[in-house]
């Protein structure tokens with residue numbers, strides 16, 4: 001498909017955002033059921049607008065026959081290093097006591113996993129999670145122990161606060177009220193999934209978590225199965241948004257399990273979001289301040305994305321040397 005035609009299709013998907021889930025996704029081919037020996041097409045997909053940069057970087061590596069894990073790590077690191085991003089890495093919003101604490105995890109096609117949570121002074125917590133996976137007999141390190149491990153592994157330590165994030169925290173302290181605003185306030189974790197030219201899948205998820213959170217609060221992002229899950233024989237999924245709700249339904253694992261049942265990545269994301277909605281209804285809990293988004297990628301290189309409410313975007317780079325495009329995810333609720 002020519003890029004100009006493709007963009008027309010993408011615009012159509014954006015317009016399709018509605019209560020009724022749209023399955024019109026330009027990356028789902030009608031022939032998706034066929035099992036032929038087609039050449040493997042590299043794919044990288046990431047949450048939110050910053051995914052445009054991170055998937056472009058991943059595709060550069062994938063196009064040079066790099067691994068899905070290396071490509072994904074190189075992608076999310078761009079976001080972690082950006083001092084202007086308030087929800088990931090350097091410049092992330094602090095907790096209510098003024099500490100910036102980061103969470104991240106990674107998983108590869110073989111089921112290798114690594115995770116760090118509540119880490120201070122380390123920008124590239126995605127790489128630290130990978131180091132836990134590759135260099136320790138454990139799968140998760142938290143807080144001071146994770147920071148100590150980073151130091152031992154030669155990660156530079158630095159203050160993660162920047163003047164703008166300190167100013168936001170100072171302003172927040174005037175009222176010290178936690179009042180999330182959907183899509184813009186704080187839930188823009190980066191989750192990224194890639195498939196390399198060998199057909200191997202990998203994913204990473206990295207965040208500074210909920211802005212002005214209680215000290216010690218951990219969301220879904222470093223929890224394997226919640227913020228990220230990869231099954232090398234099936235597909236991969238990652239989440240963004242209100243971490244407590246994603247943990248409640250073991251969200252990313254749920255998406256992959258739905259794909260294993262035979263649902264497309266798009267349908268699988270929709271089913272996970274609906275489950276979150278069901279849990280809200282059962283608990284008769286207020287849903288007005290919550291946003292959740294899932295993205296997914298299956299072994300055939302098909303992708304999907306879905307959110308609880310409109311506003312969630314994700315980037316997709318598909319094919320050697322191809323530029324990424326930004327998609328508006330369809331949503332369960334109208335607003």
Ligand code: GLY
Nearest residue numbers: 209210219241243
């Ligand atoms: N999804 C990120 C968090 O809730 O911490």
